[in-house]
Amino acid sequence: MTEDQTDTAFEFDGRWQDYAPIAFTNLLLTIVTLGLYRFWGKARSRRYLWSRTRFIDDRLEWAGTGLELFKGAVMALLLIVLPLVLLNMLTQSLVLQGQTLLGGLVGTVQLVLVLLLIGVALFRSLRYRLSRTYWRGIRGGSDDPGLGYGWSYLWKNAVGYLALGLLLPWAMVSLWNERWSAMSFGQHRFSANGTVDGLIRRYLLCYLAPLIGLAAGFVLIGLALAWGRSAGGGLAGAGISFALVVLGALCFYLLFGLVVMAFYAKFFRQMVDGMALDRLTFRFDATTRDWLVLLLGDFALVVVTLGIGVIFLDYRHWKFLIDHLEAFGEIDMAALNQSTTATPRQGEGLLDAFDMGAL
Amino acid sequence: MSDPAGTEPEGGIPAFLFDGRSAERHAVRLHLAGATLVLEYADGAEERVALSALAREAAGPWGERLVRPAHAGWRLDLPEGLPAALATQLPPPPRYGRWIDRIGLLRAVLACTAVSVGLVVAALTTPQWLGPLVPLAVERRIGAALVGDLSAATCHTPAGDAALARLIQAVDLPGQPPVEAQVIKFDMVNAAALPGNRIVLFSGLFDELRSPDAVAGVVAHELGHVRKRHVMQALLREAGLSVVLAGTSGAVPGQIAQITGLRYSRGAEDEADAFARERLAVAAVSPLPTAAFFTKVAKTEPRGAWMAMLASHPASAARAAAYAAAARTGSVYRPALTTAEWQALSRMCDEDKRVRPLLDF
Numbered sequence: 276m277t278e279d280q281t282d283t284a285f286e287f288d289g290r291w292q293d294y295a296p297i298a299f300t301n302l303l304l305t306i307v308t309l310g311l312y313r314f315w316g317k318a319r320s321r322r323y324l325w326s327r328t329r330f331i332d333d334r335l336e337w338a339g340t341g342l343e344l345f346k347g348a349v350m351a352l353l354l355i356v357l358p359l360v361l362l363n364m365l366t367q368s369l370v371l372q373g374q375t376l377l378g379g380l381v382g383t384v385q386l387v388l389v390l391l392l393i394g395v396a397l398f399r400s401l402r403y404r405l406s407r408t409y410w411r412g413i414r415g416g417s418d419d420p421g422l423g424y425g426w427s428y429l430w431k432n433a434v435g436y437l438a439l440g441l442l443l444p445w446a447m448v449s450l451w452n453e454r455w456s457a458m459s460f461g462q463h464r465f466s467a468n469g470t471v472d473g474l475i476r477r478y479l480l481c482y483l484a485p486l487i488g489l490a491a492g493f494v495l496i497g498l499a500l501a502w503g504r505s506a507g508g509g510l511a512g513a514g515i516s517f518a519l520v521v522l523g524a525l526c527f528y529l530l531f532g533l534v535v536m537a538f539y540a541k542f543f544r545q546m547v548d549g550m551a552l553d554r555l556t557f558r559f560d561a562t563t564r565d566w567l568v569l570l571l572g573d574f575a576l577v578v579v580t581l582g583i584g585v586i587f588l589d590y591r592h593w594k595f596l597i598d599h600l601e602a603f604g605e606i607d608m609a610a611l612n613q614s615t616t617a618t619p620r621q622g623e624g625l626l627d628a629f630d631m632g633a634l
Numbered sequence: 635m636s637d638p639a640g641t642e643p644e645g646g647i648p649a650f651l652f653d654g655r656s657a658e659r660h661a662v663r664l665h666l667a668g669a670t671l672v673l674e675y676a677d678g679a680e681e682r683v684a685l686s687a688l689a690r691e692a693a694g695p696w697g698e699r700l701v702r703p704a705h706a707g708w709r710l711d712l713p714e715g716l717p718a719a720l721a722t723q724l725p726p727p728p729r730y731g732r733w734i735d736r737i738g739l740l741r742a743v744l745a746c747t748a749v750s751v752g753l754v755v756a757a758l759t760t761p762q763w764l765g766p767l768v769p770l771a772v773e774r775r776i777g778a779a780l781v782g783d784l785s786a787a788t789c790h791t792p793a794g795d796a797a798l799a800r801l802i803q804a805v806d807l808p809g810q811p812p813v814e815a816q817v818i819k820f821d822m823v824n825a826a827a828l829p830g831n832r833i834v835l836f837s838g839l840f841d842e843l844r845s846p847d848a849v850a851g852v853v854a855h856e857l858g859h860v861r862k863r864h865v866m867q868a869l870l871r872e873a874g875l876s877v878v879l880a881g882t883s884g885a886v887p888g889q890i891a892q893i894t895g896l897r898y899s900r901g902a903e904d905e906a907d908a909f910a911r912e913r914l915a916v917a918a919v920s921p922l923p924t925a926a927f928f929t930k931v932a933k934t935e936p937r938g939a940w941m942a943m944l945a946s947h948p949a950s951a952a953r954a955a956a957y958a959a960a961a962r963t964g965s966v967y968r969p970a971l972t973t974a975e976w977q978a979l980s981r982m983c984d985e986d987k988r989v990r991p992l993l994d995f
């Protein structure tokens with residue numbers, strides 16, 4: 276069996292009307308169980324989303340369970356969150372006792388530990404998701420437990436920030452490549468060779484935006500004051516100046532958000548474009564405009580529904596991902612064999628603990 | 635070609651098999667032989683699977699689906715549906731979760747609601763009787779772990795320490811375990827009760843109060859928290875709520891915990907105030923300077939009933955009135971401390987040259 280004959284390799288054919296009963300019952304059960312059901316709810320929601328996602332000629336299958344997500348969360352709570360809380364209490368009590376130096380030291384150790392664990396969490400959640408994702412009866416995964424990635428996450432981000440933030444794009448690209456290169460599907464390793472080329476211009480825009488914005492803000496305030504004076508001062512003049520300042524601040528935040536989005540859109544495209552699995556290559560084609568429409572849609576949905584719309588965000592994000600994802604090349608089905616990677620026993624509790632489960 | 639009658643179509647039920655070993659798709663035909671499912675491959679080969687090893691999964695655009703829980707990746711899709719003969723021998727596919735499916739969604743929701751409400755009520759009420767049962771030694775250890783001994787910021791002079799001890803003795807309940815009182819060098823008009831029978835007075839208090847009787851009122855109030863075991867109650871409540879609401883880990887329950895915590899605090903504050911007024915009366919210390927202090931505080935407070943609801947302490951104007959009403963005409967009041975004692979206590983932090991202010995980096 277070879278390449279697909281239809282025009283797109285990835286297709287999402289879910290309907291929000293079919294997803295709504297799942298989302299609403301998940302919400303109800305999550306409320307009445309004081310949040311406990313959300314692990315099972317997440318598994319239900321993913322089973323639906325995966326099963327409505329076609330790749331070439333078969334649908335994805337989510338094989339993860341609520342119980343393993345729950346176990347992961349409990350483990351993360353006991354092994355990670357509790358020690359960190361105790362460490363935090365130790366820092367506070369040391370500072371209160373006047374042991375500022377020792378308190379600062381413990382605080383630094385704590386920060387290093389948190390960064391390291393966030394890295395491990397990001398790695399392990401990807402590994403978990405791949406290990407529970409089946410396609411034609413074959414799953415993905417990784418044999419790497421992710422501790423090495425945790426250290427990389429720590430030092431590459433540290434270098435990125437220490438170089439006045441100028442090396443952050445390099446850190447992001449290199450971490451993406453490192454993470455995906457450790458993953459596999461079936462017997463094949465992913466290769467990830469995303470490059471920094473072409474990202475720097477958009478990153479510099481983000482980098483300089485606050486400075487440009489600040490300068491523009493001063494000019495605007497100056498103009499506002501001048502206007503206020505020429506309008507004869509008084510209440511009306513002050514009102515106009517105030518309105519101009521508020522307008523300026525609003526414009527600044529919107530523009531800053533936009534340049535960050537422009538960077539991220541290109542980053543994501545470039546990373547996916549750099550990925551391959553055996554003879555398959557991938558492409559992601561969402562433009563800055565697509566991301567903007569997605570996020571404005573999210574925002575409108577949540578506001579219009581007074582917050583209830585939050586339960587549809589996973590659906591929207593998954594649909595967005597699949598709609599813009601494309602694959603080329605061919606797969607020899609008979610030669611694609613089952614993954615021999617270890618299957619983690621619990622879910623993404625660590626990532627959950629740091630509240631970073633989003634797309 | 636669906637099969638409502640439950641009989642097998644000619645040549646078996648058509649299905650697609652993924653065996654979980656390779657990505658190849660096998661077109662097979664299924665035959666039911668008692669409690670065994672026979673898979674017949676295109677080349678005539680046969681595979682037998684016990685029905686007990688099979689489980690149904692939710693139907694979808696792929697038709698019906700059977701899996702083998704013990705064989706990850708093994709999957710049988712039946713695009714033309716599941717014959718009744720097979721369907722009746724397999725449990726229905728899971729939907730919400732194992733036990734919710736068993737008792738039904740509505741009953742599960744009602745049961746969970748009842749348990750959740752019970753848990754929250756227990757977390758709110760248990761500390762009130764459990765708190766006083768916690769041994770003082772345990773509470774002391776918790777206090778030491780949480781705030782340390784604050785010794786570097788504690789002011790000491792022999793005369794000041796003696797005056798503080800006498801003030802405590804005057805307004806405390808007799809025959810109780812000792813209370814450890816500390817004056818902390820910190821410019822803040824406040825006092826607090828800490829876990830393990832501890833009271834701290836911040837040095838800013840003495841610049842503001844200027845009267846031993848008002849300090850006696852404040853000390854008596856904090857003693858009320860200690861003697862009624864409010865501190866342990868508050869600690870237990872916070873811990874209990876955070877455990878019960880751990881599953882939610884969102885912003886909203888945090889706010890709920892805060893609001894209920896504040897309401898609890900209100901009850902405790904009222905109780906501590908009542909204790910203080912009673913102890914002042916027993917010690918023959920006038921409650922009027924304390925009332926005057928609260929009247930002064932009230933002038934700086936935003937007014938309105940809604941502020942009183944949000945505040946952890948009762949509105950100062952109401953507290954001032956309560957302390958003023960506690961004054962009895964005809965009672966003979968005497969100062970809580972002599973002039974010399976008051977001087978020693980209120981200047982203790984200025985005279986102690988060794989002490990370092992709290993949070994002084």
